[in-house]
Amino acid sequence: xxxxxxxxxxxxxxxxxxxxxxxxxxxxxxxxxxxxxxxxxxxxxxxxxxxxxxxxxxxxxxxxxxxxxxxxxxxxxxxxxxxxxxxxxxxxxxxxxxxxxxxxxxxxxxxxxxxxxxxxxxxxxxxxxxxxxxxxxxxxxxxxxxxxxxxxxxxxxxxxxxxxxxxxxxxxxxxxxxxxxxxxxxxxxxxxxxxxxxxxxxxxxxxxxxxxxxxxxxxxxxxxxxxxxxxxxxxxxxxxxxxxxxxxxxxxxxxxxxxxxxxxxxxxxxxxxxxxxxxxxxxxxxxxxxxxxxxxxxxxxxxxxxxxxxxxxxxxxxxxxxxxxxxxxxxxxxxxxxxxxxxxxxxxxxxxxxxxxxxxxxxxxxxxxxxxxxxxxxxxxxxxxxxxxxxxxxxxxxxxxxxxxxxxxxxxxxxxxxxxxxxxxxxxxxxxxxxxxxxxxxxxxxxxxxxxxxxxxxxxxxxxxxxxxxxxxxxxxxxxxxxxxxxxxxxxxxxxxxxxxxxxxxxxxxxxxxxxxxxxxxxxxxxxxxxxxxxxxxxxxxxxxxxxxxxxxxxxxxxxxxxxxxxxxxxxxxxxxxxxxxxxxxxxxxxxxxxxxxxxxxxxxxxxxxxxxxxxxxxxxxxxxxxxxxxxxxxxxxxxxxxxxxxxxxxxxxxxxxxxxxxxxxxxxxxxxxxxxxxxxxxxxxxxxxx
Amino acid sequence: xxxxxxxxxxxxxxxxxxxxxxxxxxxxxxxxxxxxxxxxxxxxxxxxxxxxxxxxxxxxxxxxxxxxxxxxxxxxxxxxxxxxxxxxxxxxxxxxxxxxxxxxxxxxxxxxxxxxxxxxxx
Numbered sequence: 043x044x045x046x047x048x049x050x051x052x053x054x055x056x057x058x059x060x061x062x063x064x065x066x067x068x069x070x071x072x073x074x075x076x077x078x079x080x081x082x083x084x085x086x087x088x089x090x091x092x093x094x095x096x097x098x099x100x101x102x103x104x105x106x107x108x109x110x111x112x113x114x115x116x117x118x119x120x121x122x123x124x125x126x127x128x129x130x131x132x133x134x135x136x137x138x139x140x141x142x143x144x145x146x147x148x149x150x151x152x153x154x155x156x157x158x159x160x161x162x163x164x165x166x167x168x169x170x171x172x173x174x175x176x177x178x179x180x181x182x183x184x185x186x187x188x189x190x191x192x193x194x195x196x197x198x199x200x201x202x203x204x205x206x207x208x209x210x211x212x213x214x215x216x217x218x219x220x221x222x223x224x225x226x227x228x229x230x231x232x233x234x235x236x237x238x239x240x241x242x243x244x245x246x247x248x249x250x251x252x253x254x255x256x257x258x259x260x261x262x263x264x265x266x267x268x269x270x271x272x273x274x275x276x277x278x279x280x281x282x283x284x285x286x287x288x289x290x291x292x293x294x295x296x297x298x299x300x301x302x303x304x305x306x307x308x309x310x311x312x313x314x315x316x317x318x319x320x321x322x323x324x325x326x327x328x329x330x331x332x333x334x335x336x337x338x339x340x341x342x343x344x345x346x347x348x349x350x351x352x353x354x355x356x357x358x359x360x361x362x363x364x365x366x367x368x369x370x371x372x373x374x375x376x377x378x379x380x381x382x383x384x385x386x387x388x389x390x391x392x393x394x395x396x397x398x399x400x401x402x403x404x405x406x407x408x409x410x411x412x413x414x415x416x417x418x419x420x421x422x423x424x425x426x427x428x429x430x431x432x433x434x435x436x437x438x439x440x441x442x443x444x445x446x447x448x449x450x451x452x453x454x455x456x457x458x459x460x461x462x463x464x465x466x467x468x469x470x471x472x473x474x475x476x477x478x479x480x481x482x483x484x485x486x487x488x489x490x491x492x493x494x495x496x497x498x499x500x501x502x503x504x505x506x507x508x509x510x511x512x513x514x515x516x517x518x519x520x521x522x523x524x525x526x527x528x529x530x531x532x533x534x535x536x537x538x539x540x541x542x543x544x545x546x547x548x549x550x551x552x553x554x555x556x557x558x559x560x561x562x563x564x565x566x567x568x569x570x571x572x573x574x575x576x577x578x579x580x581x582x583x584x585x586x587x588x589x590x591x592x593x594x595x596x597x598x599x600x601x602x603x604x605x606x607x608x609x610x611x612x613x614x615x616x617x618x619x620x621x622x623x624x625x626x627x628x629x630x631x632x633x634x635x636x637x638x639x640x641x642x643x644x645x646x647x648x649x650x651x652x653x654x655x656x657x658x659x660x661x662x663x664x665x666x667x668x669x670x671x672x673x674x675x676x677x678x679x680x681x682x683x684x685x686x687x688x689x690x691x692x693x694x695x696x697x698x699x700x701x702x703x704x705x706x707x708x709x710x711x712x713x714x715x716x717x718x719x720x721x722x723x724x725x726x727x728x729x730x731x732x733x
Numbered sequence: 734x735x736x737x738x739x740x741x742x743x744x745x746x747x748x749x750x751x752x753x754x755x756x757x758x759x760x761x762x763x764x765x766x767x768x769x770x771x772x773x774x775x776x777x778x779x780x781x782x783x784x785x786x787x788x789x790x791x792x793x794x795x796x797x798x799x800x801x802x803x804x805x806x807x808x809x810x811x812x813x814x815x816x817x818x819x820x821x822x823x824x825x826x827x828x829x830x831x832x833x834x835x836x837x838x839x840x841x842x843x844x845x846x847x848x849x850x851x852x853x854x855x
Contacts, residue, residue: 520744523742
């Protein structure tokens with residue numbers, strides 16, 4: 043597993059944590075959001091439009107009402123002004139005691155009645171009791187010959203018009219007209235007399251033509267006759283010209299009474315074209331001179347104007363624009379969001395796919411992998427582990443690692459790597475190779491055990507051992523016969539051989555020895571590798587080892603004319619006499635083989651610190667630096683031809699190395715190519731010898 | 734001294750017979766199998782049995798046990814002759830009650846001497 047304690051557990055935790063968790067489905071792209079934004083925007087816009095319309099409507103209505111009130115106020119003002127005029131006329135009449143035609147005419151003209159629109163007559167009438175009528179008429183006829191009180195009829199009192207202005211229109215029928223004879227006028231006259239203030243009559247048909255009302259004010263001088271001053275008001279003229287700006291946009295109707303009724307219509311100012319049926323309309327009261335008039339004002343077409351009416355549309359357009367813009371932004375945001383989501387989903391999918399791959403790999407490796415915590419409880423296991431340890435229906439998670447591999451818990455720590463036995467669910471033991479590494483996951487120590495089933499490997503090894511054993515046995519048996527036969531022949535016990543035959547037998551015997559040596563080497567290597575042999579260790583004198591080795595090698599050395607010189611400082615080693623001898627002979631044998639004929643091999647032995655060191659020095663061709671490590675491996679010789687030319691299996695140095703290392707020693711070579719080699723090994727000195 | 738050589742290989746028996754008689758001056762009787770060895774041992778009462786380990790039928794160790802089981806042959810020393818060079822194998826054979834173990838291939842010139850040495854060590 044990863045040697046990094048920071049990365050690996052996180053990865054593993056993620057793996058174990060998410061295994062089996064399906065990838066999240068990608069969310070659908072939220073297209074409704076821009077539509078929602080658009081809908082909200084549109085709703086707000088419509089609300090805005092409505093508000094704008096309402097506001098506009100309120101403004102228009104307010105303007106309409108303001109204009110209507112302007113008209114009404116102007117009318118009222120005008121009536122008020124005429125009351126004042128009448129008050130002036132009364133003051134004049136009182137001052138005159140009884141005005142005559144001339145003074146009245148002068149007074150009236152000084153008022154410039156033409157500047158007081160609507161007043162068609164400003165007149166003076168005087169009360170006459172019935173008994174006084176004839177005398178009164180006679181007296182009047184002195185200045186106005188045609189004077190007569192009319193209409194005819196016998197009444198208790200008469201109120202004949204004596205003076206009036208203007209007179210230019212030639213309608214003189216007013217003179218002598220008994221104002222009190224008309225019920226419409228009489229009522230107002232009576233009221234004014236009673237209240238001593240100006241009053242307005244009902245709707246009357248004016249003598250001068252047209253519809254109108256008459257305003258009366260009683261005249262009661264301290265000395266002189268009682269009478270009234272009156273102003274006949276033609277409503278058409280009264281209304282015309284009032285508030286000209288506002289009146290231009292409004293149709294004005296004037297009614298007698300606060301409630302408009304056709305019968306009471308005083309003035310109809312409705313023009314052409316007629317107002318729309320739903321046109322703005324208001325009835326405002328004018329209370330003046332003890333009477334209430336109603337002014338009905340109706341907005342003419344076009345009153346509301348054009349420019350202002352565009353506002354709701356502007357609001358609508360702006361609102362829709364902003365809404366659309368908002369929706370577009372929302373759409374863009376939603377798209378970005380959707381893309382981000384897609385991306386996230388893809389990553390999740392990729393991650394999930396990756397995880398699946400990892401899971402597939404993890405589940406399909408031949409090695410069982412389990413994790414366990416410090417208490418030995420298994421937290422996770424791959425499929426191979428389930429296969430190795432489980433039987434159908436059993437789960438490893440939650441069980442103890444010790445149930446699976448009966449190894450002391452203390453041993454199952456980081457770096458554990460050894461052969462052991464695994465226990466299957468049915469209790470059967472099987473050989474495993476087990477390695478344990480420790481990591482940290484979510485801050486907790488986590489152990490990962492990798493378990494390989496060693497059953498097959500063990501079987502193969504067993505078969506190989508058997509094979510080697512069998513082959514060596516099978517080889518040694520015929521070799522026994524060959525060697526035995528050759529030995530008997532050479533010994534002469536079977537009779538003397540001719541010289542050539544003896545030489546041939548010697549060759550055959552030498553090669554059978556070589557073959558035997560090769561077979562023995564192979565067996566040795568296998569046994570060493572399998573750790574199958576025991577060393578018989580005991581204190582051995584270096585001199586004894588050297589002497590035995592020299593005995594063995596001397597025939598070979600003599601045969602090549604190689605001289606062996608020794609340099610010995612006595613010491614005792616702790617070792618197996620036979621095996622160390624074997625090493626020494628092997629090194630000497632090599633030195634002799636690779637020495638030139640007639641050359642010298644030097645053997646040195648002596649204590650060095652806690653060891654005894656042996657050196658075999660030759661003047662041969664040496665060992666190239668690149669081969670110096672390799673020659674101690676099995677089946678290695680510096681040159682392939684060495685095996686044939688010099689004999690030897692190529693196993694000798696590998697055996698030497700294994701034997702020295704079994705003694706706890708080291709072996710090596712120092713060599714200068716072309717100048718020779720020094721093969722050395724050092725093994726521990728015997729205990730009582732050690733300094 | 735009479736030596737019973739037991740081996741299923743005729744060549745080995747012949748070489749051993751030559752080596753022991755011509756060089757060692759010993760008397761040799763042969764047997765081709767464990768079963769035959771039992772019969773011969775009973776019949777001739779050899780001074781030592783040189784017994785091959787790997788044989789078809791009754792192998793060396795079985796033959797040794799059979800010899801020990803028979804009062805007539807129980808006291809005859811047995812020396813194994815084996816091609817198996819493993820030391821553990823030799824230890825095992827000695828533990829069975831063998832007087833000694835000699836390995837194949839043997840040197841015919843030294844075989845008789847080695848056999849004598851083994852018997853003397855007892």
